[in-house]
Amino acid sequence: MASTEKPARAAKSAADAATKTATAQKPAAKDAMAAFSFPNFEIPEIMRSFTEQGLNQTREAYARMKSAAEEATDILEDSLETAREGMREVQFKALDMAKANADASFELMRQLLGTTSVADAVQLQTAFARERFEALVDYSKDVQATVTKAGTEAAKPAQAMMEKAMAAAKAA
Numbered sequence: 001m002a003s004t005e006k007p008a009r010a011a012k013s014a015a016d017a018a019t020k021t022a023t024a025q026k027p028a029a030k031d032a033m034a035a036f037s038f039p040n041f042e043i044p045e046i047m048r049s050f051t052e053q054g055l056n057q058t059r060e061a062y063a064r065m066k067s068a069a070e071e072a073t074d075i076l077e078d079s080l081e082t083a084r085e086g087m088r089e090v091q092f093k094a095l096d097m098a099k100a101n102a103d104a105s106f107e108l109m110r111q112l113l114g115t116t117s118v119a120d121a122v123q124l125q126t127a128f129a130r131e132r133f134e135a136l137v138d139y140s141k142d143v144q145a146t147v148t149k150a151g152t153e154a155a156k157p158a159q160a161m162m163e164k165a166m167a168a169a170k171a172a
Helices: 002-036 045-113 118-171
Strands: none
Touching: 045 118
């Protein structure tokens, strides 16, 4: 029995020594961690208040900026839609003019086929040229009026926004 007690005592004393070593190292590890940890400090209430106030002002400014950007986008969409409609109208007028020119050219050819003299052909050709030139002048005036109207209509939303901004700037 004496032979089994000795190894058991030796094992117990080794375990006790390991426990003492580990316990002795824990405060040293705590001290090392404390040296690298951030200090615990309280943020003063006034700093917290200023930060919250700044955050609220930033949120309000962002909301105003977002609203203004959305409004500007809507106005731009309206302006572009109006401009598109104006250009569409000009394109229809161009198609109408092309059709009128084609019809007039076919009518001239029909009339030329029925002439018996060169003088009649020259007279028809001269009348055709005069008529087509007058039609071109009328078409140009019509297109100019349409483009001017479309430009004015397309600029109205932006102009209204600028007037609103100027009124707001004067009020501030």
